[in-house]
Amino acid sequence: GDSVTQMEGPVTLSEEAFLTINCTYTATGYPSLFWYVQYPGEGLQLLLKATKADDKGSNKGFEATYRKETTSFHLEKGSVQVSDSAVYFCALSDEQINYQLIWGAGTKLIIKP
Amino acid sequence: NAGVMQNPRHLVRRRGQEARLRCSPMKGHSHVYWYRQLPEEGLKFMVYLQKENIIDESGMPKERFSAEFPKEGPSILRIQQVVRGDSAAYFCASSPLSGYTGELFFGEGSRLTVL
Secondary structure (H helix, E strand, O other), X not given: OOEEEEOOOOEEEEOOOOEEEOEEEEOOOOOEEXXXXXXXXXXXXXXXXXXXXXXXXXXOOEEEEOEOOOOEOOXXXXXXXXXXXXXXXXXXXXXXXXXXXXXXXXXXXXXXX | OOOOEEEOOEEEEOOOOOEEEEEEOOOOXXXXXXXXXXXXXXXXXXXXXXXXXXXXXXXXXXXXXXXXXXXXXXXXXXXXOOXXXXXXXXXXXXXXOOOOOOOOEEXXXXXXXEO
């Protein structure tokens, strides 16, 4: 079945460092790909998404490109801030039943000033 | 706050007791989805409901778990005779009248601990 694998955390970086959180997937069809973020004390919220190969999703300085050839959707940010500290979840939606998101385990990001 | 509201945030139950988790969707949303996150794992789909209808319960365990979304009031996820393996975070999400539009709006989750 479909699955999502993302790098284990926690990931600890200093402010202004470059961030990459790896996410790879397996899927039989053509899923849409998502990054959700959960800030402390809040619900998960959509950060960015891409619906087809080579699409780039971007929001709040974060980017991720849908790479079908490597089945990846890595999250990147050029310069992180303390306020980016959160748990980041990679997910894909089944092509046929699109509300049934398949999730990675989440990566906790800690940014130190 | 017009976001998805879940309560309780934390619930402790002893084995054999019942757990009831509540979810009020965002204003204007009529579709509710429940997900469960076991420790160190990703979220897993459980059930999709509209008002007074269960649309898809393919992710729900066949026994002890039930969900409803009545005409009035919040959606309820009910777990009877809880066991330690039910300890998890339960997340509720909602989407607008038109259904799933590519984004789910989540609550903060309810964390169930079974002693």
